[in-house]
Amino acid sequence: MEIIRVRSFTKNDYKKIFEYNKEHIIHNFPDSIHRDNLLKTAIDKDLHNPRAYFFFAMDEETKKPIAFLWLRIEKDPYKEPRPYRYLDLHYIHVDECWRKKGIGEGLMEFTMKFAKKKKCREIRLGTHTANNAAQNLYKKFSFEPYRVIMRTFV
Numbered sequence: 055m056e057i058i059r060v061r062s063f064t065k066n067d068y069k070k071i072f073e074y075n076k077e078h079i080i081h082n083f084p085d086s087i088h089r090d091n092l093l094k095t096a097i098d099k100d101l102h103n104p105r106a107y108f109f110f111a112m113d114e115e116t117k118k119p120i121a122f123l124w125l126r127i128e129k130d131p132y133k134e135p136r137p138y139r140y141l142d143l144h145y146i147h148v149d150e151c152w153r154k155k156g157i158g159e160g161l162m163e164f165t166m167k168f169a170k171k172k173k174c175r176e177i178r179l180g181t182h183t184a185n186n187a188a189q190n191l192y193k194k195f196s197f198e199p200y201r202v203i204m205r206t207f208v
């Protein structure tokens with residue numbers, strides 16, 4: 055699988071990501087609503103962030119994107135040795151018709167190597183408790199829960 059880094063977005067890139075995000079929200083924030091403008095604001099902000107990286111996995115034949123990966127290098131000020139850098143796996147999404155073909159795993163391998171290259175000590179991510187596909191994928195790379203977000207309705 056060829057992985058292409060994309061820094062400057064075209065209008066088409068937004069369209070694809072908005073399309074992905076409609077489903078992404080259902081799997082990861084099922085009681086939230088999809089809003090293109092909020093996602094656009096977050097992407098636009100990170101396009102100016104030198105520690106944020108956008109990647110598309112491309113179909114080698116059509117040269118069209120089939121998966122999207124958004125990574126961000128962060129610092130944890132509460133850990134030693136300082137600076138303690140970790141990689142935030144901010145967003146991973148494989149086109150629905152390309153799933154179960156090893157692309158998610160390929161992107162995770164890429165992310166692991168990227169984290170090492172950037173001297174990050176760990177990779178952190180969040181997912182919904184019911185997103186079994188994502189959790190199974192992460193478990194294959196030895197991810198385990200270390201903090202749990204809890205809530206109650208009042």
Ligand SMILES: CC(C)(COP(=O)(O)OP(=O)(O)OC[C@H]1O[C@@H](n2cnc3c(N)ncnc32)[C@H](O)[C@@H]1OP(=O)(O)O)[C@@H](O)C(=O)NCCC(=O)NCCS
Nearest residue numbers: 081146147148153154155156157158159181187188190191
């Ligand atoms: C999660 C996701 C990225 C996996 O991508 P993928 O390309 O289908 O994954 P792979 O084919 O590389 O599968 C790797 C492993 O993931 C797990 N997995 C993938 N799809 C699964 C499914 N539908 N059910 C259970 N486990 C699944 C399996 O452990 C699989 O390993 P196996 O094939 O040896 O069983 C993809 O389903 C997706 O984009 N989902 C929607 C967006 C999303 O929820 N992203 C995660 C946000 S936190």
